[in-house]
Structures are given as C-alpha cells and as structure tokens.
Amino acid sequence: MTERFSAREAIALAGDDFRELPVPMREFKPDGPLSWQGYDDSRRRALARTGEDESVVCGTAVIGSTRVVLIAFEFGFLGGSLGERTGDRVEAAYTHARAHRLPVVSLVATGGSRMQEGMLALTQLQRVARQSALAREAGLPQIAVLRDPTTGGGWATLGAGADVTLALPGAQVGFAGSRVRPPDADPAAYTAEAQVAAGAVDAVVQEEDLRETLALWLTLLTTPATETGGEAESEPEAEGEVEAVPPPNALGAPGLPATGWDAVRRARSPERPRAAAYLDAYFSRRAAISGDRCGGSDDGMLCGFGSGPAGRTVAYAAQCGTATRPAGYRTAARLIRLASRLGFPVLTLVDTPGAANDAQAERQGAGSAIADLFAAVATARTPVTTLVIGEGGSGGALALAAPGNTWATPDSYFSVIAPELAAAILKRPASEVHDTADQLRIRPQDLVELGVIRGIVEHAER
Numbered sequence: 001m002t003e004r005f006s007a008r009e010a011i012a013l014a015g016d017d018f019r020e021l022p023v024p025m026r027e028f029k030p031d032g033p034l035s036w037q038g039y040d041d042s043r044r045r046a047l048a049r050t051g052e053d054e055s056v057v058c059g060t061a062v063i064g065s066t067r068v069v070l071i072a073f074e075f076g077f078l079g080g081s082l083g084e085r086t087g088d089r090v091e092a093a094y095t096h097a098r099a100h101r102l103p104v105v106s107l108v109a110t111g112g113s114r115m116q117e118g119m120l121a122l123t124q125l126q127r128v129a130r131q132s133a134l135a136r137e138a139g140l141p142q143i144a145v146l147r148d149p150t151t152g153g154g155w156a157t158l159g160a161g162a163d164v165t166l167a168l169p170g171a172q173v174g175f176a177g178s179r180v181r182p183p184d185a186d187p188a189a190y191t192a193e194a195q196v197a198a199g200a201v202d203a204v205v206q207e208e209d210l211r212e213t214l215a216l217w218l219t220l221l222t223t224p225a226t227e228t229g230g231e232a233e234s235e236p237e238a239e240g241e242v243e244a245v246p247p248p249n250a251l252g253a254p255g256l257p258a259t260g261w262d263a264v265r266r267a268r269s270p271e272r273p274r275a276a277a278y279l280d281a282y283f284s285r286r287a288a289i290s291g292d293r294c295g296g297s298d299d300g301m302l303c304g305f306g307s308g309p310a311g312r313t314v315a316y317a318a319q320c321g322t323a324t325r326p327a328g329y330r331t332a333a334r335l336i337r338l339a340s341r342l343g344f345p346v347l348t349l350v351d352t353p354g355a356a357n358d359a360q361a362e363r364q365g366a367g368s369a370i371a372d373l374f375a376a377v378a379t380a381r382t383p384v385t386t387l388v389i390g391e392g393g394s395g396g397a398l399a400l401a402a403p404g405n406t407w408a409t410p411d412s413y414f415s416v417i418a419p420e421l422a423a424a425i426l427k428r429p430a431s432e433v434h435d436t437a438d439q440l441r442i443r444p445q446d447l448v449e450l451g452v453i454r455g456i457v458e459h460a461e462r
Helices: 007-014 039-050 084-100 115-122 124-137 152-159 192-197 207-222 260-268 275-282 326-342 359-363 366-378 394-398 419-425 430-440 444-450
Strands: 016-020 056-063 066-073 104-110 142-151 164-167 286-289 301-307 313-319 346-352 384-393 406-408 413-415
Touching: 007 056, 007 066, 007 104, 007 142, 007 207, 056 084, 056 207, 066 084, 066 207, 084 104, 084 115, 084 124, 104 152, 115 124, 124 142, 124 152, 142 152, 142 207, 164 192, 164 207, 207 286, 207 301, 260 384, 260 413, 260 419, 260 430, 275 301, 275 313, 275 346, 275 384, 286 326, 301 326, 313 326, 326 346, 326 366, 346 394, 359 366, 384 394, 394 413, 419 430
Parallel strands: 066 104, 104 142, 142 164, 313 346, 346 384, 384 406, 384 413
Antiparallel strands: 016 056, 056 066, 286 301, 301 313
C-alpha cells in the first residue's frame, strides 16, 4: 500500500499556486436525502478529522508552466466517496475547465459511491461521465493520477476514463474495493502495477517524479499543433488543419538494395536501427502511453507523444520488429484517435514481420483489432505520416501505414506476404525464394515506382 496523502498534500505534490474554486451550495434535509440515521454525525466527524467539508477539493493550479483544473479526492472524508455534493463540485470544476480552456488533472482516491445517499449517489457517476465526455468533445486533455485506493465509480469514470492514466506505486486500483471482492481473489490483481500489465494504466510514477511527469505530459498535450517553423512535407487539406510532419531521416546503411532478397536481408538484419533509435533521434523528449484499455498491452508497439520538429507535439505509434499482437493494434488505434481529437499530427513507424497469428492472438481478436486500426488511420482528422524502417509484413504492417503519405528507408521492404510464404503457397522449392522476392517487387525503389510509397528518405548528414 502506498502512502495515503490528504487532498491538500496531493495537490502540493503535483503543482503550485492552488486556487480553490467556489463551492456549489446544495441544501440537505437532516441526515441527507435518504434521512440515513447518523449521516450528519458522520459528516461532522469527517470534517473534524480532515478539515474538509466534502470528499473532493477542486481548484486551479500550475503544473510546470501549465495552469490546470485540479480535482483532488480526500479519502479521509467518508472514504473519498461520491455523493450529490461531490458531483456538484466535479461538475463545477469541469464547467470552469471548458469555459477557460484548461486541461483537467484528477488526483483520485476513493472507495466508490456513498451508501448513505443510495442511488442518488450512484447516479453521480453519470454526471461525472458526462462532464468528462464534454471535456473530450471540447478537445481538453484529461490526466488522472491514481492514489491509494482508487476503486468503484471513481476508477470507472475519472480514472479509467482519462486520456492518460498514471498511478502511484502500490496503489490499490480496481472496480471492486477490498471489502467486496471474492474471498479467494488474488490481491495482487488489484494493484497499480497489475493494471499497467493489463493495459488499463499507462505508467506507475514515483511520488518524487510525479510533478515532473505531469509537467511533461501537460506541455506535450497543450502545445499548439499549428506549424511554428520549418517546412512540412505536404500542404494542409483544409483551413485550420495541421500540416503533416516530415518523416525522420534514415539511420541504417546507405544505398538501395540490389535485389528483393537483399531488401529482405537488410530489413531483417539485427544490426539495423529499430524504432527506439528513430524515436530518440526524432524527438527531443517524449512520454509514452501503454495498453489498449481492453485487458492487454504489447511491448512491440511503442505509442505516445513527443516534442518533434520545430518543438511542436507529434504523436507516434511505432512497431519494434516483432509480430504485432492485438493489444498493440488497439493501443495504436487509441493513440491515433486521441491525437486526432486533440489536434496533433501522427508519425507511425512500420516494422513487423506481420500480425501475430497464434491461437492466443485469434482468441484476443486479431482481426477486429487490425480492422479498428485501419479505421482509426482512415478517419484521422489530423495528418498521419508513415516511415517503413524495416519489415513491412502484409496487412499487419499496412494497418499502421498512412494512405498516400508513406515513406521508406533503404533498409526496408513492404510485401503482400513474406517471400518464403509466397513460395510455399505457390508450391515452389526453397531455392526459388530469392527469385520470388524479386517477383514481388518489394524493394523501396520498386514501391516508389509502383506508387505504393511517396519516396525513400535520405540519411542525415554527418
């Protein structure tokens, strides 16, 4: 269990210059809307214990150089539970955020809905969810920090519903609180670390790193996406649309492959630079999201936001040379939709022998995950730029590629199917695999001639 900070301590940990927002006033009859005996006494004891008159404190603060709306839960006040007055304050905070175009940061620590207010408390989740959706429609970033514990409706709305979800080490995180879980439930499954592994949380952040991590995320997610300098590779299609980003320079060996098999050999070489090297060269700093929010994650798909050319924010989704799993495709689709909503261009790096095709991948919905990514790329409202940096294996690679704006490095190939598999399907002997690679026309220069890609990127000047 992580240390349980009060709401004010959590606010001080995250930012500076906190200014509390006016508190909406709702009159209750004695013992609340259900006349729950002893409810008023419980509230008075909670006030004396915490100094707060409700389970949430809302205001604005500065994190790094960004002013945000902060929603901080006070777990010491009736377990940080949500009641009608909690809903009033959260709604007022979101209304202020929309009126002033401020991102929302929630510091969550709650046991769920308040029993003493019955169904009226539970329906506050609908209010909170609506406010989050309105912020999403307004293009405002939402970041959640999960403290100990984050359970019930608070997890299922402000926590899991945020664009970026961070957690403190050891925090209890799960829809079921500790007193309502099955008696034989594994407690390790209800932790921040387990939720990262399950694809529901982006990262666990140490307390001493929280302020810096939040500042980086807020800088990236609030940097204007309009062009601030330099030259883009394509013209915007409509007024107000951000321009496509130029693809990174090639990092591998110079010179084009002589044959199709030479292209395959170079793309599969263990000496060739992988996605992480390209991202490090392209971005001055970056922050990663993780997980598909459907129960899975894929280390072979790197997704996040970075400070790219001319200092503007660019989203990225990059394959790492492994067979991409369904969770990887879903995470990339999540990334592209988030970037599209916030107005940031997207860079994708293609490098996979193909989609994972084992039995587990099929059970995890490989086909639907790939279809979802195709749809996300096709409907993106901001430009997507693709660079093929290694293997381009069939539809598992094409799903991440931008139609009409895909480029390639000299160390890459793109093929309808791997040459070995093509030869096998055609019942050719292994000795004809190299010739089959030539027939498939998979070299970068072949792809340019065929009109499949826009061009071959050059190496950086040294």
